[in-house]
Structure formats: structure tokens, C-alpha cells
Amino acid sequence: MSTLELDRGRPAEAKLRVIDCDIHPAMNAWTEVHPYLAKKWIEHLTVYGSHLRHAFSEALTHPRMSPDAARVDAYPDEGGPPGSSLTLMRSQHLDPNGVAFGMLIPLRWNPGSQRNLDFGVALTQAMNTWQVERWVKNEPRLRASILIAQEDTVGSVAEIEARASDRNFTQVLVLPRTDEPLGRRRYWPIFEAAARNNLPIAVHVGGTNGHPSTGGGMPSYYMEEHHAVAQTMQSVLSSLVFEGVFERFPTLRVVIMEGGLGWIPSFSARMDKHWSRLRSEVPHLKRSPSEYVRERVWFTTQPMEEPGRASQLIDLFDRIGWDRLLFSTDYPHWDFDDPRYAFKAPLSEAQRTQLLYGNAQAFYGIG
Amino acid sequence: MVAGRPSADIDHPATYASAVDCDLHPALPGMHVLLPYLDDYWREMVSVRALDRLNLSLTSYPQNAPLSCRPDWKPDGAAKPGASLEAMQRHVLDRYQPRFGILNCLYGAQVMHSEDMAGVFCRATNDWIRDEWLGRDPRLRASIVIPAHNTELAVAEIERRADDPRFVQVLMLVSGEVTLGRRQLWPIYQAAERLGLPIGVHAGSAYRYAPTAVGWPSYFVEDYVAQSSAFENQLQSLISEGVFAKFPGLKLVAIESGLTWLSGFIWRADKTWKGVRAEVPWVTRAPSEIIRDHVRFTVQPIDAPDELAAIMRLIEHLESDELFLFSTDYPHWQFDGDRALPSGLSEALRQKILYGNALATYPRLAKAFGATEVNA
Numbered sequence: 243m244s245t246l247e248l249d250r251g252r253p254a255e256a257k258l259r260v261i262d263c264d265i266h267p268a269m270n271a272w273t274e275v276h277p278y279l280a281k282k283w284i285e286h287l288t289v290y291g292s293h294l295r296h297a298f299s300e301a302l303t304h305p306r307m308s309p310d311a312a313r314v315d316a317y318p319d320e321g322g323p324p325g326s327s328l329t330l331m332r333s334q335h336l337d338p339n340g341v342a343f344g345m346l347i348p349l350r351w352n353p354g355s356q357r358n359l360d361f362g363v364a365l366t367q368a369m370n371t372w373q374v375e376r377w378v379k380n381e382p383r384l385r386a387s388i389l390i391a392q393e394d395t396v397g398s399v400a401e402i403e404a405r406a407s408d409r410n411f412t413q414v415l416v417l418p419r420t421d422e423p424l425g426r427r428r429y430w431p432i433f434e435a436a437a438r439n440n441l442p443i444a445v446h447v448g449g450t451n452g453h454p455s456t457g458g459g460m461p462s463y464y465m466e467e468h469h470a471v472a473q474t475m476q477s478v479l480s481s482l483v484f485e486g487v488f489e490r491f492p493t494l495r496v497v498i499m500e501g502g503l504g505w506i507p508s509f510s511a512r513m514d515k516h517w518s519r520l521r522s523e524v525p526h527l528k529r530s531p532s533e534y535v536r537e538r539v540w541f542t543t544q545p546m547e548e549p550g551r552a553s554q555l556i557d558l559f560d561r562i563g564w565d566r567l568l569f570s571t572d573y574p575h576w577d578f579d580d581p582r583y584a585f586k587a588p589l590s591e592a593q594r595t596q597l598l599y600g601n602a603q604a605f606y607g608i609g
Numbered sequence: 610m611v612a613g614r615p616s617a618d619i620d621h622p623a624t625y626a627s628a629v630d631c632d633l634h635p636a637l638p639g640m641h642v643l644l645p646y647l648d649d650y651w652r653e654m655v656s657v658r659a660l661d662r663l664n665l666s667l668t669s670y671p672q673n674a675p676l677s678c679r680p681d682w683k684p685d686g687a688a689k690p691g692a693s694l695e696a697m698q699r700h701v702l703d704r705y706q707p708r709f710g711i712l713n714c715l716y717g718a719q720v721m722h723s724e725d726m727a728g729v730f731c732r733a734t735n736d737w738i739r740d741e742w743l744g745r746d747p748r749l750r751a752s753i754v755i756p757a758h759n760t761e762l763a764v765a766e767i768e769r770r771a772d773d774p775r776f777v778q779v780l781m782l783v784s785g786e787v788t789l790g791r792r793q794l795w796p797i798y799q800a801a802e803r804l805g806l807p808i809g810v811h812a813g814s815a816y817r818y819a820p821t822a823v824g825w826p827s828y829f830v831e832d833y834v835a836q837s838s839a840f841e842n843q844l845q846s847l848i849s850e851g852v853f854a855k856f857p858g859l860k861l862v863a864i865e866s867g868l869t870w871l872s873g874f875i876w877r878a879d880k881t882w883k884g885v886r887a888e889v890p891w892v893t894r895a896p897s898e899i900i901r902d903h904v905r906f907t908v909q910p911i912d913a914p915d916e917l918a919a920i921m922r923l924i925e926h927l928e929s930d931e932l933f934l935f936s937t938d939y940p941h942w943q944f945d946g947d948r949a950l951p952s953g954l955s956e957a958l959r960q961k962i963l964y965g966n967a968l969a970t971y972p973r974l975a976k977a978f979g980a981t982e983v984n985a
Binding site: 463519523545 | 674675676783784785786787788789790791814817818819820821822823824825826827828829830831833834835837838839841842843845846849850867869870872873874876877878879880881882884885886887888889892910911912913914919922925926928942
């Protein structure tokens, strides 16, 4: 590593150049997507609304510790939920934080978790158009993600193909709580379409599939539910690796979003250790699990780990691979990471630039 | 903390003498061995329903799968690995000469849906362990097998064994019917604390739910890998619900949990707690501190290729060398030859892992150890 330096006392704003890989845009009202929905689905939305494998279809059974899981300062003056105002997003985040590009990750409605598959597909189509019309066309720094209703593979592939040539979209977005582990073959047509169009698969925390959020039952507290998203991502990664997805689709790239970082090297080593004993069960793997992870999987950085010592964070990045870390803020959510303060370790200027900008630039081929 | 002379040749069985082996698996050959311990009604049920023809080996360990038994420990013929005391003596007890070995019996008794059946079979399993294992080798100790899904029956079974000092721990599976912190389980923890019994939480699932939050994986290897995720979730449950605040004397031993995930766990858990602790006001200390005080881990499997580096890194991250307890996980295949611990540990650390930490964890072992020292 090159010389390390602390960045105290420097005017950081002037130097900030950031690609934020996790921004959550919101709607003021459901009616915002009406222009992009067929009449029958507008009626369906009005009459029935969302229908999930969940006690509430419009609320969470582990309520967050802040309204909308948002920063308290992220509510627009003109009303509407956090993330709904482009003006505020610009003045509060994009401009002061030097965001050169921002990846939109819309979470409303869980289209991929809708029990009515046709409705889910219709929602993804509408929300994809909404991202472009409402956001990207008005703010050239933003990029859209192709939402899919992954349980309907045919509908998902059609939507990927419909958007693939549109440069406003950078990736295919799936929420990890799928009906079956994401590596299972029912989802392979999605990977095939993504790989064919050179679109990465982004897996962002979320979704409802009716399974408890742990293998030992439902947790009681949000503190547990929040922790468990990391274990969910571990299961997604394990499934993609052991099902042979990376072997079958040798150009497929995956980015795990908001799943934490601290577990990655130990989990890779754990997969290797068990694979070395049980490889006869998965003869379709030609290489060790950690090799697939190291070469084919990227990770967004928020929420940044905060080990006891700065050297432990550097060691963690060394073991994950510095080139696999994509900076993200999670704007406008409560656990937002500020690009100035997120890394509690001395980074060289080159390392900082790589994490905040360079890796995502290379990954998405933008800028 | 870990300075000092490097230890003696770790490949030699003699270097393990006086250890406490915290994870030995005796295999219950079949329900017929439980019949003498059942009352008339249950003997009739076994007969009428032909329960003794059922194979109640847990899904997690197919008898012939590579992890289930080390190749050179495989018994002849159709016998279950771990079913023979003589084999366990030959492979572990006489070879390494541990001072104590703790038996964790993973027969199907504790996972039956019928709480009555589970309770009766757990009780009979404990009777069988007492007679066929504890009674035949004075080095052996055992965990109490309980029907955790019926707290009343579980507490009764714990109390039934409490006067026998050879039962040193209460055994639960990491994935059962409810998350382990839930208050309906607290009478079990209360009894365990009162009687000086740590709660041993062993890898494995009653499969009431899919083993992951994303559903059922295809392969055994995924289920095994997922065990560390299950332990993370359960530690977070125990901490969040306030189990260790309510029972300050309670110790929990994670058995076959793997180790290396602990660094990421404490970082994430501490940070999350700082952000949302208002939800759980009884959690007044950081999760990493709670773990250092209350939770211990058996060392096999060490889930990293470079085992020494993994252990030393963990000790640095966790700021403690008191968390790890020696285990062979016999007859499961976790290590080869006589290298049950990585070489290169300092002598002081090796002694802590081999027996010091275990004696500090299990009050009943410490007492027995004191007695043997006095008599020696």
C-alpha cells in the first residue's frame, strides 16, 4: 500500500467526486405511476392494492426506529415522503456530496414479492418507466435500475429485453427475499438475459417471501431484523455459488447492496472449507467458492463497518479486495453514510478515489 | 496475551492430555435401546406404530456423507459412526487422554412434533446416555437433551438430571421452533442458571422453517455453511430479548458454530445497537461485551483455511483469548491425523483452549477437576 495520510483539515468538498450506488427515490402518491399502467391495473391497484406474504401489505411488522426509515432532515418542505423531491435530493445530497452519478433503487411495492404475478410484472414496467420520466430525464446524474418480478421469469426476461438498449438503465434489480434461493434454476433465464445484455444483477436488501427472516424463526425486534439482512445476503451468495450460476454464466456480475461487509472474507473462507470436504456433492463447481466471489461479486459499502481499530478496517478491505467495493449512501435513509466520514480509517488519496468513484466507474462503465 | 513460547508439537496426541473435549457425538443405535426406559404406554406405542423401524437420524448428517464421519474413524458394516464407546475410546479418549469429554447426542428425540413424544424420548435418551456411556467411562460427561418446544417438560427434564453432576450442560439446537431469545424459553434459562448448567447450542435444525431466509437451498453444503448465519441470528435474538441481562449467571456455548464470522458479527451488532438501542432499553452494554462475558465457542470446525491466522485474528478482534473451547467433534470429519488444533499457538493460549476456558465455563467440570486435583 502507498503512503497513508489522514485527511484532517482539508476542504473535502472541493475534492469530493462520488458515485453513489444506492439512492432511494420515493413517490408522492401512487397516482404517480398511473400514466404508465394499463387501466385494469390502475383499477386493481385502487381496489386491491399490494398483496404480499406478510401481515401488512403497506407496513412492516418490524416498524423502523424512525418514520420511513429516513433521516429526520430528509422531509421536503413541499410535503411528500423522504426521497420524493428531486430539488431536495439535489440540494441536500447530490450537490454538496459531489455525486457525479447516482444509482436509483426504488423499493416501493416490492413488485417481485407480489403474490399476483401479472400485477407484479405490470408494476415493474410502470416503475421502470417512472424512474426514467420522473428522475433520470430531469437529472442526468441519476441512473435507473431495471426492476423485475423475478417469480415470473418470462415477464422478467421480457422487461430486461425491453430496457436493455436504454442507456438510462445500468443494472437489473432483485430483492433477495425471493421464493427460493436466488441461485435455483427457476431464475436462470433472468441471469441469461442479464449476461447477454451485459447488465449486472443488483441484489438490494428487501422483499418478502413468507419465510421467517432467520432459519430459526421470526425475530421479535427490529434490532434483530436489521442484523438479519446480512445473513440473508450470505444465503444468496451461497446459493449463487453452489448452484453453479457463475460457472454457467461466465460473464455474469453481481453486486450485493446494503448487506454489510464484515462477513464477506470469513464467509468465503467458510464456503471454501466446507466445499473442500463436500465437493463431491457439487461437482459442477470447477473452482473454489472464494474464487467466484472474488472475481464476480461486488459489494456496496453502506452501512460501513466500524471495527475497534482502523487497521482492522484496512485489513478487511484487503481481504475483500479494494476493487470490489462500491460506495453508497442509502440516501435518504436513517443510516446514511456521508462520503467524508464513512471510512473510519486513514486512506490514501488513491484509495479514497477508488472507493468513492473509480470502482463504480469501472463496474458500470460510466463517467 | 498470547506471547510466550510456541507450544510443543501439536501433531502428537500426548499434547492434548488433560484437555476438555467439548463436543463428542455418541450415536444412538436405534429406538430399541430406549425401550427399557419407556413406560407401558410408550412401549406399546413404539410397538403398535412400529416407531422402532423409523430412522430418526437427523437430516443434517447422512451416515455416509463426508462430514458425518472421518474416514479412518468409520465403523465396520452398517453401524452408525459414534455408536461404539470402545471406538470412541480408541479414537479419542485413550489416544488424546482428555480429562473430560462432553457427549452431545443428536438423536431425533428433541425434534418430534408431539411434545409428549419428544419429552419421553428425550428422557429415555438421557437415561441411556447415563447407563451406556457415563456409567462406563469416568471421563465422560453429557449434555441434557430436552424437548425445547415444551418449556414445562424441558425444565422437568433438566431438574431430573440436576443431581447427577455428570450432566454438565443443557443441549438445544440452533434452529428450533422459536428464536432462542424468546421469553417463552426463559424458564429453561432460569433453571440452567440456577443449577450451574451452561446452555449448549449445537448446529442443526429441527427444520420447522427453511434453513435460510431465502428458502430451501439445494445442497447439504449450503445447509452446513448456513449454520454460522443461524448462530448470528440467534445471538442477536438472545442479546436483543435481554436473556443475559435477566440471567447474569448464564453461560452459552456455541457448538459447531464455526468461529470466523464472529468479527463481522460484533462489528455489525455493536453498530446496530448504537443506532437502535432505544428499542431494547434493557440492553445496556454493547453486544461484543455481552458475548465476551456470556458466550463461548467450541473450536471445531475452524472455518478458515489458515486456522492459526484465523484464531489469532479473532482474538485480536474480540479482545479476548477466553472464548474458545477445545473440541474434536468426534466422529465428524473436521481435521486429519492428530492435528485437532493448529500449530503455532503459544503454550499459554493452547492451555486456555485445551482446558482453562472450559473449566471457567462449566462449573460442574471445575468442581470435578478440583476433586481430582485434591485426590491426585
